[in-house]
Amino acid sequence: MTSVYEINTWPWLAELGKQSLADVPGEVWDELIGFDAVWLMGVWERSPAGRAIAESNDGLRQEMKNALPDLSGKDIVGSPYCVRRYEVDQRLGGPDALKEARAQLKKRNLRLILDYVPNHVAPDHPAITEHPDWFINGTREDLENDPDSWFAAGDRVIARGKDPFFPPWPDVAQLNAFHPGLRQATLDTLKAITDQCDGVRCDMAMLMFNDIFARTWGDRTGPRPAEEFWPSIIAALPDKTFIAEAYWDTEWELQQQGFDLCYDKRLYDRLAHEDADAVRAHLTAGLDYQNKLIRFIENHDEPRAATAIPGDRGRAAAVAIATLPGATLWHDGQFDGRRVKLPVFLGRYPDEPVDEGLRDFYDRLVVFNDAREWRLLDTPDVLAWTWEGATTRHLIVINFGPDQIWTRVRLPWPSAGEQWRLTDLLDGRVFGRDGDELEAGGLVVGLPAWGFHVLEVHR
Template identity: 80%
Template sequence: MTSVYEINTWPWLAGLGVGSLADVPGAVWDELIGFDAVWLMGVWERSPAGLGIARSNEALQREFHAALPDLSDRDIVGSPYCVRRYEVDQHLGGRDGLAAARSELARRGLKLILDYVPNHVAPDHPAVTEHPDWFINGSPEDLARDPGSWFAAGDRVIARGRDPYFPPWPDVAQLNAFHPDLRAATLSTLRDVAAQCDGVRCDMAMLVFNDIFAGTWGDRAGPRPAEEFWPAIIAELKDELLFIAEAYWDTEWELQQQGFDLCYDKRLYDRLVHGDADAVRGHLRAGLDYQNKLLRFIENHDEPRAATALPGPRGRAAAVALATLPGSTLWHDGQFEGRRVKLPVFLGRFPDEPVDEGLRDFYDRLVVLRDAGQWRLLDTPDVLAWTWEGSATRHLVVINFSQEPIWTRVRLPWPTAGEQWRLTDLLDGRVFDRDGDDLAAGGLVVGLLAWGFHVLETRR
């Protein structure tokens, strides 16, 4: 199990009032002890061309002003997913600044995660003119007919990057995942990235699947390769990097088979935000060989803030589920303090928001929980329930994932008769003493308010 803490690097540094990753105070890094890895999102060199597009795009401007009512031009710094070069942006301290940050994290037992974007680069990335064959190429007629999908680069017409379900992104150039030289260049770039971090989070990793890429680009992509994009690349770097996939469209299992260590669990997110206990329970019936490679979250830079998507007690119930399930967890800077504004990734400053001290105290107690032993889902009606059984402790998690109070009986999966049982709630400290014969006969009687929960520990 890996616990990852995501930081939106540019506005985070601005909030700290420092100009380089090398200048982050040690006390700030100390606050991250207890996680396993820190994802410094958005460290690579941002594109002047992309910045110009962002500053002139009316739809983006409306989004920027909604997040920062006092927006100024200097707050717009460009998208971290419009990468001009895989060099650490000088505004963040360059390669030396990142190395200093990595050293500080390593001293605290924390790994460093960085981004990689396989599908596209900035329109002013050097490869656009130096290696135009690495991109999806079009014709002057394509550009004249649909300038929103194409742009001119020297004597070439290059496709704007896209996924198949949305219009093209206006600020990026579409790489050709089928081109063998592009695949070789990807491996070379990732080798250099591997020298600077411990893992990569691969943006929209499924877009370069042969089936998906061929369905998106057809004959423009050229001959379909016999091999998939990821397996050979990951095999070369498996001993150097942890590979995390941003995954959608039920591609998680296939990404795992292609070599990814962890994949986003977007389905669980959707069920926690929009579903009920039955939907969540059904999702958790998957095999542990699959679940152990999922990265669970209720907030990241792409999703609405949890304080708005999962307000109040429902958000706490969802967080308890997240923290006590098999697999790994992704937490987002600002989530614990109850930030409500989803900051567009183009912006370099957070708005001022009050800290929810009660929520922060809840998360401080929650995120230190660690799985212990074997996980088992309990088929208990009306609630979510599971256990962890280790050599020294047993844990029972019960969550009323509904808006109505509930009483239920939970059948424990381990022998209980003939003993006195003391169950301690790790989140609020309450202690429950129960007779083992009663537990064996009728199970543990549990009463919970709407969105209530217990994380109970008993020692052997």
């Protein structure tokens, strides 16, 4: 299992009182020991044109004001997904500062993950003028009829970036996934990015599928390629980890196209809104699929977990993702119970009190990082699974519901004639059980609403 810690780089540095990644104190990097990788979100050069659009957009400005009531102009630094150049922003210290940060992470056995945005770039990206054919092009009539979807770039009309289900994003230009020059430029850019890191998180990766791209843009794309966008690109960078932001049940196809990990957004939705049966059904998928999912209950795109999945339900959800197969994604501020979802345009966090009880819970939460055999148990009313290693056994039981419950859990290990000891790794309680009774009737478990056990099993 891989655990990734996401940092929103600009406001994180501001909160540390630092202006460069090279100046982060060693003790701050030390706090990340125990994770496998750190995703420094938003290190690339942000667009002045994109920033101006954000400042002048009433809806975006109100969203920023809601997050920072004392908002000032200097807080608006531009979107990290409106990339002007894939060079480390000088306001974060530039390439040398990132090199130093990576060295500090490597000293602590931490890998570095950076972003790539395949679908769009900033409206002032150099390619707009140097390679306008890499973009979806329109006509003056398009611009006159629908200025929210198109913008003028010299003698060209360029589409604003979008996905097929929402209005265009106002601050970005739409790349043409079918253009062979764009595909080669993507590979060249990713080679340069991966020279600076150990893996890449690819934004909205499924937008580049041939079918999805053709449905979104129709005959404006030019000839449809015979090959999909991702396979040859990923194959050319075999030693790097590729993480796909994935929606619309495209995870399996992204895995087949070469991605090492894909967002498990469906599990997030079920943990936030559905019941134990829905979660259990989700977990019956094959391990060849589940082992390449990255689970989360918070990231920079979602509402803060403290508000979206509050209280005991949120803790039960956190226990689930921490003990499932696949990878886990954790978000800076999640462990402290931050409640304000920060718009990506902002370079400063609001002041928020730390939820000490939640912080203590996360300090005790066990994440299984070593290779083990995972098994989902067919147990009514609760979520239950086991991990087994060469010398260790663990049982996880979660009452993912609002009512107290009693049930029996059938352990997958022979138990007759043994005395069993089960230690809860979250609260230290120890339970002794007779193996003959376990063999005959299973382990009797009683849990309060949203209660859980993470049990180390000995005999």
